[in-house]
Amino acid sequence: MNAGVRPEERVLKIDDVGDPRLAPYRDIRERDLVGRSGRFIAEGKVVLNVLLSSARFFEAESLLVLENRLSGLEQQLRLCPPEVPVYCVPQAVMDAVAGFHVHRGILAVGRRKAAPSLAGLLAGLPDRALVAVLCGISNHDNVGSIFRNAAAFEADCVLMDETCCDPLYRKAIRVSVGATLKVPYARQGSIDDIIAALAEEKFEIWALSPSGTRSIYDVPPAPRQALLMGTEGEGLPKLLLERLNTARIPMSAEFDSLNVATASGIALSRFSRFA
Amino acid sequence: MNAGVRPEERVLKIDDVGDPRLAPYRDIRERDLVGRSGRFIAEGKVVLNVLLSSARFFEAESLLVLENRLSGLEQQLRLCPPEVPVYCVPQAVMDAVAGFHVHRGILAVGRRKAAPSLAGLLAGLPDRALVAVLCGISNHDNVGSIFRNAAAFEADCVLMDETCCDPLYRKAIRVSVGATLKVPYARQGSIDDIIAALAEEKFEIWALSPSGTRSIYDVPPAPRQALLMGTEGEGLPKLLLERLNTARIPMSAEFDSLNVATASGIALSRFSRFA
Structure with a gap:
């Protein structure tokens, strides 16, 4: 938006719960936009800030703002590219569309522009890297x-096998405080594919396991380190x-x-560079 | 129970949703037994095992078991003192009483027998301790x-100021996997009272804060160490x-x-003895 345009001037007021422009925000608790052309829902100021500053991989398609919160969202509206529509609704409309009481004041529909490949992500990593x-x-x-x-x-990226859930689920984005929009990731292939690709790129791979042979505090430093984690219940596959x-x-043997x-x-x- | 008594022989079958013996299990999602004479709800096998082995501070008042899960609960029934009634119900009764679909197969009403005082807990700690x-x-x-x-x-205890929530809330017990029934704790007094008591007992106190002056990895070891943590949003009081x-x-300055x-x-x- 042009400097000098006041935030209030670019918002599109909507009072009709049935307005088709609100369709992507409908019943968002029941379903998830993931899988629909890479779209997802971002909630709240902090997550929106991350979305709006992650232009390499993500873009906002639209914003939905509560009318009584507009004045607190000037920063976000300024960051938001001018072609992105900003819809403004009363609380009753927001709640009726979303299907629950939205107390965060701002929602956005985001879209993943580019999904980096495993190989592409790894090829772009620096000489010292933590994955x-x-x-x-x-x-x-x-x-x-x-x-x-x-x-x-500051892990350089997250690599997920295809049995992991999508990090662009609404709840995953919210719990991550937007980090799933910030840390580059690939979710592709089997764990064997990922391990082979890491080995190719000279990563030291350490699998975290309660039965691991070394303490994490005794693992020698390496320029490129990968930490492999599995589910709590089953843990990583035995063969792996x-x-x-x-x-x-x-930790305690008793608990x-x-x-x-x-x-x-x-x-x-x-293993971080900060420790 | 006597050795040789089969687990099925000690259970009391109940088919009536209105049976008064089930009253403590009624609508447990809506309310919480905490505050009612130190009673609480324990859910699932793992938590029940902790409850049944924490006789110093806690006791089970009764168990409520799904009839089709009875055969998998022999260990728990053996651990359970003979005077504790074990009620056995069909899934429909369990769900109707609890007010939601209970999939864990076993619930218990527990009671805190003794609430140690701050002073009492501290007086019982060893020369090397982590709090x-x-x-x-x-x-x-x-x-x-x-x-x-x-x-x-293996922290030796948890000390909570009186503005913390009760660790015997159903959800806190469940998320802790029973640890709130295992790690001794006191929830008493103000944070200033607790700090004074710790200093009296020769604890080195380190307050965790994003603006802390030392890295946790550079804090010198001390025989008795206390780690102070506040809420995420507000953090610890500035004066403190x-x-x-x-x-x-x-960690990262950016996130x-x-x-x-x-x-x-x-x-x-x-700070644990294991690191």
């Missing part, structure tokens, strides 16, 4: 939390653990249980 | 996760941070955000 590899993680909360940790510790280096987070997202935070902190 | 101190953490998920981490890294040693989890439970896992791992 999180997820195998079979299908819980949206866990995927979101792991991305949040990956962003906090047999042929990889394995590391454990040292040997960590949430996988917490485990990712501990391991990523340990 | 987690929570200030104003009112989210049940976060409290549950922090207890889970405290158990995994000014008079305490502060430590930060070193300076960790869930408080994840932060507790990283810091407890770093």
Whole structure:
């Protein structure tokens, strides 16, 4: 938008719950836009800020703003490209369309412009790199939390096998505080494909497992490190653990249980450039 | 129960949704038994195992078992003292009483027998000790996760100021995988009271804060260490941070955000006897 245009001047007021422009926002709790041409829902100011600054891979298609919150959203409206429509509705319309009480004040429909390939992502990594590899993680909360940790510790990318859930599910985006829109990722192929590609690119791969042979605190540093994580219940496939280096987070034998997202935070902190 | 009594022989079958013996299990999603004479609901086998082995502070008042799961619960029924009634119901009765579809197969009403005082807990700690101190953490998920981490890294106890939520809320117990029934805790007094008591007992206190002056990886070891954590949004009170040693989890300046439970896992791992 042009400098000098006041935020209020670019919004399109809508009062009709049935307005077709609101279709992408309808019943968003019941369904998920993922899978529909890479579209997704972003909620709240913080996530929207990430979306609007992630132009390499993502773009906003439209914004939906509560009319009584407009004045607090000037920054977001300024960041938003002028061709993106900004719809403005009363709370009752927002809630009726979304299918629940929306208290965040702002929603956006985003779209993934480009889905990098595994090979493409790896080819672009620097000489020193930290990569999180997820195998079979299908819980949206866990995927979101792991991305949040990956962003906090500046992992260079997240590689997911195709049995992981999509990180652009609404809940995964929200739990990640937008990190799934920030940390580059690929979700492609089998875990064997990913491991082969990492080995090709000279990564040291450590599989996290409660039965790992080394403590994460004793793993020697390497320029390119990949941390492989599986589901909490089943863990990583046994055959995989047999042929990889394995590391454990040292802990009590009596209560040997960590949430996988917490485990990712501990391991990523340990291997990050900041530790 | 006597050896030789088969688990099925001690269960009391109930088919009537209105049976008064089921009253403590009624509508457990809507209300919480906490505050009613220290009673709480434990869900699932794993949590029940912890409850039945935490006789110092807790006891089971009754168990409620799905009839088609009875055969998988022999271990729990054997651990359960003979005076504790075991009610057995069909799925339809379980769901109607609880107010939602219970898929875990077993519930228990537990009771806190003794609530240790802050002073009593501290007086019983060994010469080398690690204590987690929570200030104003009112989210049940976060409290549950922090207890889970405290158990995994064998913190000696958790001290909570009175603005924290009760760790015996159903959801906190469930998220903690029973750790709130395992790790001794006190929830008493103000944060200033707790800090004074810790100093009296020669604890080195480190307040975790994104603006902490030292990295957690550079904090010198001490025999008795206390880690103080506040809420994610507001953090610890500024006045408190000014008079305490502060430590930060070193991370990205661009995405300076960790869930408080994840932060507790990283810091407890770093300070645990296992690292």
